[in-house]
Amino acid sequence: MLLVFAIVLVHKNYFFFFFAVMMKHLYCTAGAGMEELLAEEVQHKLCATQVEQISGRVFFCSNADLYTVTQLKSAERLFLLLRKTEPISLPNNPAKAAAVIKQGVVGDLDIWKQTLLTWTALQEELQCSQQRGHKRRREEDEEESLTVADESTHTPTSSTDLLKRQNEINKESHEQTPSFRVSCRCSGVIARSYTSQRLGRIIGMAIKEHLGWKVDLKEPVLEVNVYLSDDHCVVGIPLLKHPLASRSYMKHNGLRSTIAWAMTSLCPKQLNDCVILDPMCGVGAVLLEAAQEYSNAVFLGMDTDTSQLQKAAENLKASGMEGRVQLLRSSAMEIPLADGAVDAVLCDVPFGRKFSCSSDMPTALPRLLREMERVIRVGGHLVLLLSLQLSAQLKKTICTHKNNQHLNSSDTNNVHTDPSNTQNESKDTPKTLTFHKSSSETSNTPLLFSSLQAQRTHRVSLGSTDAFIHIYTKIQTQAHSH
Numbered sequence: 501m502l503l504v505f506a507i508v509l510v511h512k513n514y515f516f517f518f519f520a521v522m523m524k525h526l527y528c529t530a531g532a533g534m535e536e537l538l539a540e541e542v543q544h545k546l547c548a549t550q551v552e553q554i555s556g557r558v559f560f561c562s563n564a565d566l567y568t569v570t571q572l573k574s575a576e577r578l579f580l581l582l583r584k585t586e587p588i589s590l591p592n593n594p595a596k597a598a599a600v601i602k603q604g605v606v607g608d609l610d611i612w613k614q615t616l617l618t619w620t621a622l623q624e625e626l627q628c629s630q631q632r633g634h635k636r637r638r639e640e641d642e643e644e645s646l647t648v649a650d651e652s653t654h655t656p657t658s659s660t661d662l663l664k665r666q667n668e669i670n671k672e673s674h675e676q677t678p679s680f681r682v683s684c685r686c687s688g689v690i691a692r693s694y695t696s697q698r699l700g701r702i703i704g705m706a707i708k709e710h711l712g713w714k715v716d717l718k719e720p721v722l723e724v725n726v727y728l729s730d731d732h733c734v735v736g737i738p739l740l741k742h743p744l745a746s747r748s749y750m751k752h753n754g755l756r757s758t759i760a761w762a763m764t765s766l767c768p769k770q771l772n773d774c775v776i777l778d779p780m781c782g783v784g785a786v787l788l789e790a791a792q793e794y795s796n797a798v799f800l801g802m803d804t805d806t807s808q809l810q811k812a813a814e815n816l817k818a819s820g821m822e823g824r825v826q827l828l829r830s831s832a833m834e835i836p837l838a839d840g841a842v843d844a845v846l847c848d849v850p851f852g853r854k855f856s857c858s859s860d861m862p863t864a865l866p867r868l869l870r871e872m873e874r875v876i877r878v879g880g881h882l883v884l885l886l887s888l889q890l891s892a893q894l895k896k897t898i899c900t901h902k903n904n905q906h907l908n909s910s911d912t913n914n915v916h917t918d919p920s921n922t923q924n925e926s927k928d929t930p931k932t933l934t935f936h937k938s939s940s941e942t943s944n945t946p947l948l949f950s951s952l953q954a955q956r957t958h959r960v961s962l963g964s965t966d967a968f969i970h971i972y973t974k975i976q977t978q979a980h981s982h
């Protein structure tokens with residue numbers, strides 16, 4: 501499955517570990533709707549091969565170093581793949597079920613032993629890159645405070661700790677008897693006869709019996725993750741304790757970071773050297789994901805809520821990005837910027853009870869869009885995260901306009917996109933989107949957004965509910981050329 505060579509060089513007080521990693525079989529879990537983006541991300545960033553996506557999981561092979569793998573933005577959790585086979589069907593009789601599990605889930609014992617060695621080597625690799633990161637940060641801090649570095653104060657500690665930890669891991673791995681617990685998820689036919697907990701217990705007993713590993717439900721060295729569905733039987737071991745999706749610098753949580761990253765990555769053009777605005781930035785999740793992706797761009801975040809802006813400032817500080825993102829208290833209904841001032845607007849439009857809104861969002865949506873469209877330059881992009889309800893509101897608004905079109909023949913050139921009429925994703929030929937004043941507005945004159953071309957709509961899960969990411973590009977219209 502994987503070949504790892506670890507060479508230790510001892511130089512003064514430093515220990516250097518070089519890992520020539522040949523190939524790893526890995527998989528990541530992903531939120532619903534994120535699988536395709538994750539598959540693209542592993543191909544693009546890790547040059548991964550054998551990429552295969554199923555619902556909630558993406559499998560791949562990569563020889564990228566583990567630190568690079570941990571920088572994936574669209575994944576939830578990262579696993580070393582132990583086994584991926586055809587689905588198993590379990591008899592109701594527990595004794596017979598245990599025999600099927602031994603065969604179908606545990607399988608070849610040598611693979612478990614090899615995987616344990618690989619996992620151990622990857623933990624060492626991870627440990628080394630963390631130590632190097634800590635050392636680098638400490639050196640940067642010391643340089644910043646202009647203190648004179650005293651070599652003896654920092655190098656021996658890191659190398660001693662490192663060695664101690666490696667000895668512990670190596671001991672367990674060479675003995676091949678790590679402590680473990682099973683975490684199991686099942687769905688489909690199996691789930692009708694067995695709960696995940698019950699299956700987890702049966703699988704745990706089988707591993708204990710056949711591999712001699714020790715069960716420890718509280719603080720195991722290894723977690724064995726099993727996923728059984730009508731289509732798959734997947735066994736893996738998490739490589740990290742924390743999900744990849746939880747960003748350590750987010751002192752205050754806002755939009756799920758994977759979704760915030762998706763908003764950035766779905767933008768049709770690279771945004772380096774651009775001005776990017778989030779006019780309803782909240783605690784800054786979208787800005788932070790975008791700022792990491794585009795190191796040369798300039799970012800501006802606005803919000804009407806001072807406490808949200810304060811949290812955004814704290815998140816920016818924790819991530820070290822405070823110099824790159826300007827925050828401003830302002831309403832998205834009246835953006836204090838000139839026409840065409842920004843290259844892209846990324847906006848997670850509020851809905852539900854979590855965020856306070858000064859106005860009723862479905863009613864305010866046309867005005868909000870008009871203001872965002874105004875500040876985007878021709879050729880720039882608009883990326884919106886809208887609830888299903890707001891997406892439907894968009895549709896309703898367009899329909900209103902469609903009806904009015906029969907009365908107003910001057911608009912016959914406009915083609916209308918139905919943004920909520922998508923199952924998961926659509927890459928239709930760009931169509932022109934036209935909005936109309938909401939019913940609360942007095943005049944019946946159409947609010948034209950003929951300059952916004954719908955590029956793509958992507959459905960994602962926000963946990964308890966789904967939402968659409970809508971992507972538009974602003975094109976030249978007669979109104980702009982005059």
Ligand SMILES: C[S@@+](CC[C@H](N)C(=O)[O-])C[C@H]1O[C@@H](n2cnc3c(N)ncnc32)[C@H](O)[C@@H]1O
Pocket residue numbers: 753754755779780781782783784785786802803804805808830831832833848849850851855856857858859
């Ligand atoms: C869905 S939240 C944004 C969440 C954000 N993506 C995050 O990660 O925190 C929407 C934000 O819009 C702000 N908001 C509501 N009405 C606004 C308006 N008229 N102008 C600007 N911001 C507004 C709210 O205070 C809230 O912080």
